[in-house]
Amino acid sequence: MIALFDLDGTLTDPKVGITRSVQYALDRLGRPVPEADELTWMIGPTIFASFTELLGGADEVQEAVRLYRERYGTIGLFENEVYAGIPALLEDLREKNVRLYVATSKLQVFARRILDHFDLSRFFVEIYGSEPDNRNADKRDLIRHILKQERFDPMGAVMIGDRKHDAIGAKANGLTSIGVTWGYGSRQELIEAGVACLVDAPQDLAEPILTLTQTTPRRAATP
Missing domain, CATH: 3.40.50.1000 (HAD superfamily/HAD-like)
Incomplete structure (x- = not known):
């Protein structure tokens, strides 16, 4: 079994850590920052797929993931x-x-x-x-x-x-x-x-x- x-x-x-880390990445990119409840759909899909959808397939996806992991890897993973x-x-x-x-x-x-x-x-x-x-x-x-x-x-x-x-x-x-x-x-x-x-x-x-x-x-x- x-x-x-x-x-x-x-x-x-993981809602708090994931959504805050997404908000951090968007803020650093100079993008609009939605409220946390508007980002819970990103919990589940791959982070690359989520940012691709969120940013409309923009060239910034790689940088968004890097910024997300920058915060998530030090703070966000324990906001859980x-x-x-x-x-x-x-x-x-x-x-x-x-x-x-x-x-x-x-x-x-x-x-x-x-x-x-x-x-x-x-x-x-x-x-x-x-x-x-x-x-x-x-x-x-x-x-x-x-x-x-x-x-x-x-x-x-x-x-x-x-x-x-x-x-x-x-x-x-x-x-x-x-x-x-x-x-x-x-x-x-x-x-x-x-x-x-x-x-x-x-x-x-x-x-x-x-x-x-x-x-x-x-x-x-x-x-």
Whole structure:
């Protein structure tokens, strides 16, 4: 039994750190700076894709990402909060012999520092994320990389996340997916992306993980 967890919007709430770092980058570029609530859509997609959309495909994307990481890597990654019930869930799954991994589009070095800071690293076999050049930022590529490295059967694994990118990445690699509703993706977004089920609270997540990591046929959730 294997479970891959997204980080932002699934294990922790990164809203403050991400939105403030985006605002910092925009301010440094001399661009209009939206309110934080207008930037939460950027939590989930890759940072390059988000800035490309935000800036209208401008040539400033590389510089925007650099400025974002300048602040996020020193301040923003700790402007973060573990969702209530997550440590207990991870402890329960580990006691039930579920092998746990992190699969995040965030830079691997940032993900490891966040999980170390919140004392969550101890629950995971390995923490996987993207590289500075954007390699493995797409969840399809990231999960493919994890499968190559870990060599487990995708039929015995599940991807847990709050955005469509998690479900799309899972489906492309033969994994089922669970959508969590306490993050930043809508229920409709997750259902349309093909999650097997939706879960509304961390304390309710263990049962579907255990069920869906059995190698049996699965069906997508319905609205």
